[in-house]
Amino acid sequence: MRILLVEPDYYARYPPLGLLKIATHHRLAGDDVYLVRGRTQEDLPEPDRIYVTSLFTYAWRSVRDAVAYYRGLFPGSKILLGGIYASLLPSHARLLGADEVHVGLKPELEDLVPSWDLIPEWDGSILFASRGCIRKCGFCSVPKLEGPPTDLRQQIKNLIYPRHKRVILWDNNILGNANWEPIFDELAGLDYEVDFNQGLDARRVTREVARKLKKLRLHSIRMAYDYPGVGPFVERAIKLLDEEGISRRKIVVYTLYNYVDTPQNFRDRVAELLSWGVTSYPMRFEPLTSLTKNAWVSPNWTEEELQMVAAARRVMGYAGAFPPYDALVRKVTNARTFREAFELAKPKTFEHKNTRRRNPRYAGPLDWYSYVSKMHAS
Ligand code: SF4
Incomplete structure (x- = not known):
């Protein structure tokens, strides 16, 4: 068979992992595989099957355009649509014209090494040492799509592509899973930069975790401070990491806003993080099934206040984050109110x-x- 894999032309920081695993699956069956992004003008042979992936629900229009384009180009080919948007909003996705909509993961793909040769410029092996999560945060799609922890691996070396320089773990909450220790030990024995891309659960960072993290070649450490109650755990985790020799400058903490918080509470959390010497990365809450990006305004926020955060991130921050630069720390920590903290200087x-x-x-x-x-x- 000839298989065409399509990644719609929405913004994506990482390669389409699911499509790359589907590529391996078909290659093992002797099929020819082609990967394209968006509506390509390349001359392609007529495929028997077309897989279209999807990402955030608000990026559904690019998915619609991709399905329509390849339906027009190859009217006789079967189109299968999967991915996150298709799994979260299958009834909406069924209206886009694909022959089939797949919901959730495909267990037969879990153990396959993605066909990384299809994206030769990419240098990191993305993999999962576990699926699911022990928690059920209301704003997160993981409890809905993956449920409690499953598929705990004891080793991951076999999933690393030899030409890659980095290992990027997409585990949702590796510290919540029983296999974190053998995985950390294995990573310590390999010469790769390690990225716990989905963040580490601050509530699970112990002295032992901090010691084992110190043995890894880490680009940065990500955690989250989404609710006021998590603050003491985040502070303790930062302290433990610092005591084990991991610089606070390497720590980035996602800071959710526009959810159940208030602007003042958001200011308080950013101020705490900056005073602890770490970077706050504001994350604007988006409902899981939102069809338009940044349309949601929480009852506790106003559009103007959300715009203030966006402008402050652009003007006062760096790459959308608030690093603990002296001037920024002073401005936010000395401010008593949200407005004082994030208002930009007037002309x-x-x-x-x-x-x-x-x-x-x-x-x-x-x-x-x-x-x-x-x-x-x-
Ligand atoms: S801990 Fe992280 S992965 Fe788990 S439910 Fe909460 S946000 Fe999602």
């Missing part, structure tokens, strides 16, 4: 002492914009 008032002499029409201190429009009007 300077136009007050040149000599203006009155040089410009007889000048009538008093004005801000720059009124000054310019006054000049144009006169």
Whole structure:
């Protein structure tokens, strides 16, 4: 058979892991496999089957366009649609015109090494040492899609592509699973940079965990501070990591907002994180089945307050995060209110002492914009 794998042209930081595993599955059966992104203009042979993947629900339009495009190009091919959007909103996904919509994981793919050669420029092996999670956070799709912990591996070396330099674990909560220790030990014996991409559960960071993390070649450590009650655990985890020699500058803490929190509570959590010397990475809450990005405004927030956070991330932050830079720490920790913390400086008032002499029409201190429009009007 000829198999066409399609990743729609939505924004994605990581390669389409599911499609790469489907590629391996078909190659093992002797099939020819082609991987494309978006609506390609490449000259492709007519496939017997087309797999289209999906990601966030709000990116569904790119999925719709991909299905329609390949349906038009190859009317006789069978189109199968899967992935996160298809699993979270199958009834919506069924309206897009695919022949089949697959919900959830495909267990027969779990043990396969993805066909990384299809993306030669990529340098990291993405893998799971476990599936599922011990917790049930209301904003997260994992309890819905994967449920409690399953598929606990005792080793992962066999899932690493030899030409890769990094190991990227997509485990949802590796510290919540009983196999974390053998996996950490195995990683310590391998010469790869390690990325616990989905973050580490601060409530499960013990002295032993911190010691074992220190033995790994880590780019950064990610945790989350989503609710006020988690604060003491995050603080303790940072302290333990620091005591074991892991720099606070390496620690990034996701900070959920626009969920059940208030702007003031968000300010308090960011201020705490900055005062602990770590980076806060604000994460705007998006309902799991949202069909439009950033449309949700929590009853505790206003659109203006959400815009203030977005602007502060762009102007005061770095790459969307709030690192513990001295000026930023001072501004946020000295502020008593959300507005004081995230309001940007106003444009300077136009007050040149000599203006009155040089410009007889000048009538008093004005801000720059009124000054310019006054000049144009006169
Ligand atoms: S701990 Fe993480 S993976 Fe588990 S339910 Fe909460 S957010 Fe999801």
